[in-house]
Amino acid sequence: MSDILFKVGYGHFLVLAAVLFLIGMGGVLVRRNALIILMSVELMLNAANMTLLTFARMWGDLSAHTFALIVIAVAAAEAAVGLAIVVAVFRGRRNVDVDKLTALRH
Amino acid sequence: MIINPADFGYIVPYLILVITGLLLVLAEAFYKGKDRTALVSLAVAGALAGAIASVVLYRQVAPGARVTLFGEMLFADRTGYILSALFCVATALTALISPAHQREHEWQLGEYYGLLLLSASGMVMLAHAANLVTIFLGIETMSIAIYVMCAMRRRSRRGNEAAMKYFLIGAFATGFLMYGMALLYGAAGTSNLLRMQSALAATSNPGLVIAGGFLLVVAFGFKIAAVPFHMWAPDAYEGAPTPVTAFMAAAVKAAAVAAMMRLFGLALGGDLLPYGRLGWASPFVVIAAITITLGNISAIRQDNVKRMLAYSSISHGGVLLVGICSLGLGAVSANGSLIYYLIAYTLSTLGAFAVVIYVGSRGNERTLVDDWSGLASKHGGAALAMTVCLLSFGGMPPTGGFFGKFYVFKSAMEVYDGQLLWLVVIGILNSAISIFYYLRIVTAMYFKEPTTPFTPTKSGGLIFVMALCPLLVLEMGIMPGFWLKLVGG
Numbered sequence: 001m002s003d004i005l006f007k008v009g010y011g012h013f014l015v016l017a018a019v020l021f022l023i024g025m026g027g028v029l030v031r032r033n034a035l036i037i038l039m040s041v042e043l044m045l046n047a048a049n050m051t052l053l054t055f056a057r058m059w060g061d062l063s064a065h066t067f068a069l070i071v072i073a074v075a076a077a078e079a080a081v082g083l084a085i086v087v088a089v090f091r092g093r094r095n096v097d098v099d100k101l102t103a104l105r106h
Numbered sequence: 107m108i109i110n111p112a113d114f115g116y117i118v119p120y121l122i123l124v125i126t127g128l129l130l131v132l133a134e135a136f137y138k139g140k141d142r143t144a145l146v147s148l149a150v151a152g153a154l155a156g157a158i159a160s161v162v163l164y165r166q167v168a169p170g171a172r173v174t175l176f177g178e179m180l181f182a183d184r185t186g187y188i189l190s191a192l193f194c195v196a197t198a199l200t201a202l203i204s205p206a207h208q209r210e211h212e213w214q215l216g217e218y219y220g221l222l223l224l225s226a227s228g229m230v231m232l233a234h235a236a237n238l239v240t241i242f243l244g245i246e247t248m249s250i251a252i253y254v255m256c257a258m259r260r261r262s263r264r265g266n267e268a269a270m271k272y273f274l275i276g277a278f279a280t281g282f283l284m285y286g287m288a289l290l291y292g293a294a295g296t297s298n299l300l301r302m303q304s305a306l307a308a309t310s311n312p313g314l315v316i317a318g319g320f321l322l323v324v325a326f327g328f329k330i331a332a333v334p335f336h337m338w339a340p341d342a343y344e345g346a347p348t349p350v351t352a353f354m355a356a357a358v359k360a361a362a363v364a365a366m367m368r369l370f371g372l373a374l375g376g377d378l379l380p381y382g383r384l385g386w387a388s389p390f391v392v393i394a395a396i397t398i399t400l401g402n403i404s405a406i407r408q409d410n411v412k413r414m415l416a417y418s419s420i421s422h423g424g425v426l427l428v429g430i431c432s433l434g435l436g437a438v439s440a441n442g443s444l445i446y447y448l449i450a451y452t453l454s455t456l457g458a459f460a461v462v463i464y465v466g467s468r469g470n471e472r473t474l475v476d477d478w479s480g481l482a483s484k485h486g487g488a489a490l491a492m493t494v495c496l497l498s499f500g501g502m503p504p505t506g507g508f509f510g511k512f513y514v515f516k517s518a519m520e521v522y523d524g525q526l527l528w529l530v531v532i533g534i535l536n537s538a539i540s541i542f543y544y545l546r547i548v549t550a551m552y553f554k555e556p557t558t559p560f561t562p563t564k565s566g567g568l569i570f571v572m573a574l575c576p577l578l579v580l581e582m583g584i585m586p587g588f589w590l591k592l593v594g595g
Contacts, residue, residue, distance in 0.1 A: 038277070041274075044282075045284055048285040051288035055288065055295075064297065070243060081250050086270070
């Protein structure tokens with residue numbers, strides 16, 4: 001039992017990343033505030049990054065580190081665009097509840 | 107990684123698009139005068155230069171040859187160049203139909219053209235992708251630009267809503283894509299698509315391959331709006347400005363298919379990975395069958411032309427998935443059939459949406475089917491153009507759409523042991539169903555009296571696209587030989 005606590009290996013990181021990914025996915029599916037959904041998506045991307053880096057270390061391969069850096073940069077660009085869209089929606093409606101976006105539903 | 111300076115010669119189309127795109131964004135900042143639509147000529151010139159460069163390079167590369175560039179990050183092959191030429195042409199046509207719509211509906215923003223070309227550069231990267239990194243970068247470059255283009259009519263409630271839905275779903279899909287790629291990398295130890303297939307087949311962790319493949323199926327399901335991941339598409343297509351909708355339906359879907367051709371055809375293809383109860387092909391064929399059927403059935407009960415075209419494009423996504431499945435399962439001709447189908451589908455989509463822009467005017471977009479009553483008696487040319495595009499969607503001869511469907515289903519029949527035969531039957535039955543709702547628009551245009559007088563949006567570029575797309579679609583159907591030779595190499 002104590003082995004799990006004191007001998008930290010690749011498995012720990014992978015499980016942590018998987019749990020983070022599931023939390024992020026749950027957040028997207030359950031929460032209705034667009035900002036929180038955006039945060040949950042970031043959590044999913046960070047979980048993917050952590051998995052990527054764990055495997056990169058496992059395989060002794062540097063190229064995946066670059067991949068992770070690229071993902072971080074792209075996630076930042078995506079968040080910038082996403083926040084701009086959230087602000088544009090907020091200006092028109094005074095809230096960012098995704099359940100209240102019903103102008104297009106038939 | 108050693109970069110060979112000669113590699114830059116192979117990515118000239120990409121460089122042209124990026125440089126013109128950046129110039130356009132800069133030009134918007136320094137441009138004086140109210141009418142920003144003047145920037146459109148630069149955008150069209152850049153996109154056409156990209157298309158010409160792709161054609162020149164297509165002729166340089168021998169058939170079947172595959173040059174790897176930049177430390178195996180990109181491929182230079184004929185498939186890549188013909189697809190990048192298609193994306194460049196689609197971009198040029200979108201740029202041509204945009205200024206009329208911008209002027210009519212008052213959203214004259216010059217950044218639009220810069221974003222259009224930058225988005226096209228992402229598509230070109232997808233067409234040449236040889237690595238998980240380039241696939242991710244291409245998809246994100248393309249998508250982020252499209253999110254902004256969707257949201258460009260800032261004062262429009264519907265536009266904002268469409269952008270928000272598209273963005274949230276797109277970002278969610280990116281999460282799946284990235285996690286799936288990370289798991290596949292973990293199983294293979296390489297992110298190179300060429301080496302991945304053998305590495306995955308020999309992996310000691312089949313669980314990672316199954317989970318990673320499943321996550322990628324979900325991610326691309328969102329991207330090409332396959333059922334059950336399609337709920338965003340009709341809303342986004344209806345709410346976005348019509349030229350952006352045309353670009354999303356035509357080019358973005360084609361680019362996602364280009365990425366899938368590389369990923370599922372190459373990295374996850376072969377004799378081992380797609381098969382079995384846990385291979386990616388089993389969920390994929392089911393998704394393809396549901397997508398074709400449900401897309402069509404939902405399209406039948408739509409009254410809004412833009413929504414109807416959205417559901418029809420979902421259904422076309424299903425046919426494209428059939429092509430991807432047969433490619434992954436080893437049908438040799440699937441590559442060529444998919445490209446042929448993409449060319450026909452892209453041209454018909456752009457033509458149809460050009461007519462939608464033509465029919466609408468300020469304050470009255472006239473997107474309901476009833477609004478189209480009697481179009482033929484007043485504007486016969488527009489009605490004819492729409493009819494040809496709709497017949498091509500429905501797969502009626504003599505149009506490119508007919509041969510597109512024919513070749514895709516033919517390659518599906520080539521799959522070992524006739525495994526996809528049932529899918530072909532479903533696809534053909536659905537073609538027949540789809541004729542029903544396409545003809546609804548045609549009968550409204552030809553056999554009903556106009557309710558209110560038409561005040562069409564007129565512009566040279568728009569009319570050019572409305573004439574060119576149906577003509578090319580007809581030409582593809584009457585003389586498919588030239589195009590087949592083109593995609594076969």
